[in-house]
Amino acid sequence: MYKVVGSAKSRTIRVLWLLQEMSIEYEHIDVGARSEQALALSPNGKIPALIEGDHTYTDSMAILTYLADKHAQFTYPAGTPERARQDGHTHFLLDEFDACLWMASRHSFVLPEDQRVAAIKDSLKWEFARSCERLTERLGTGPFLMGDTMTIADILAAHCGRWARNAGFEIGPPALNDYLDRLLARPAFRRVTGET
Ligand SMILES: N[C@@H](CCC(=O)N[C@@H](CS)C(=O)NCC(=O)O)C(=O)O
Secondary structure (H helix, E strand, O other): OEEOOOOOOHHHHHHHHHHHHHHOOOOEEEEOOOHHHHHHOOOOOOOEEEEOOEEEOOOOOHHHHHHHHHHHHOOOOOOHHHHHHHHHHHHHHHHHHHHHEEEHHHHHHOOOOHHHOHHHHHHHHHHHHHHHHHHHHHHHHOOOOOOOOOOOOHHHHHHHHHHHHOOOOOOOOOHHHHHHHHHOOOOOHHHHHHOO
């Protein structure tokens, strides 16, 4: 059985959500970043990690890609034009959403206090607003980034959207908010957050 290491209040929720969508059983080891258990699995104690037998995998999108490929769900097959487009969405989201939100977190509570630059947040919010417009264009008429097929790129988008809302980053485009609301209302996600 898969063991998922990390608190659901972190990027670990991406892994838990995908496993719930795929109806695959797992054990959840609910520990924080830099905890003893996390440090035993990754050098800087980052979460999530996935344990499968003797193997440990780190980095949420690497884990999602592995699971989606292995179980042939929520992804297009590697080496297809669709997969290239899907991966393009994933990398756009990592560059423009995850990196921006993570930078804001670092300068809010992750870095030592004397290394934080509060002024960076206004610039990040400006950039984020612009990226929301770009993501809305990518979504087009949807309902998912890849049209009718939900993929792991949508899980990443929805997690970043929820993170942004919690961090006070405004999401302007109504179509983007509708898309996020639809994803975050999915039963599999709500099972992870305990809302069902
Ligand atoms: N690229 C990694 C980032 C992992 C990451 O930074 N996780 C955060 C929690 S969401 C963490 O462990 N932070 C602790 C730290 O950076 O010291 C992923 O997607 O899994």
